[in-house]
Amino acid sequence: MKKKLSTLEIIIKGHLWVNLPITILICIAFYIIHEFFNQSFNFSLIGGTVIGWIYWDFAVKKWIKWALINNVDSEKLYKIGKRNLLIWSRHDIKQVADKLNKE
Numbered sequence: 060m061k062k063k064l065s066t067l068e069i070i071i072k073g074h075l076w077v078n079l080p081i082t083i084l085i086c087i088a089f090y091i092i093h094e095f096f097n098q099s100f101n102f103s104l105i106g107g108t109v110i111g112w113i114y115w116d117f118a119v120k121k122w123i124k125w126a127l128i129n130n131v132d133s134e135k136l137y138k139i140g141k142r143n144l145l146i147w148s149r150h151d152i153k154q155v156a157d158k159l160n161k162e
Contacts, residue, residue, distance in 0.1 A: 069126055070143050072125065076122045077115065077119050078145065080118060081118070084107075084110060085110070088110040088111070119145060120154075120155050123156075124155050133149075137152055
C-alpha cells in the first residue's frame with residue numbers, strides 16, 4: 060500500500076511539473092520568437108503563451124494521473140488544483156479518471 064500523500068506534496072509536485080516548466084517555456088519561447096524571428100512583442104508573447112498552453116495540457120494530465128494513482132480523492136485534487144492555479148475545471152480530472160478506469 061502506498062503512503063498517503065500530504066497536501067503539500069501534491070501542491071509541490073504540481074508546481075514542479077506544471078507551473079514552473081510553463082513559466083520557463085513561455086519565457087524561452089517569447090525570447091526565441093522575439094529575437095530570432097524578429098517578431099513584435101505582442102506576437103512573441105502570444106506565441107509563447109500558446110506553446111505554454113500546449114505543454115500545460117500535457118503536464119496537468121500527467122499530474123492528475125499521478126495523484127489519482129496515489130489515491131488522492133478527486134474532489135480534494137480539484138480544490139488543491141483550483142487554489143494553486145493548476146487546473147480550472149473538474150472536467151480535466153474526470154477525463155483522466157475515465158481514461159485510468161479503462162486501462
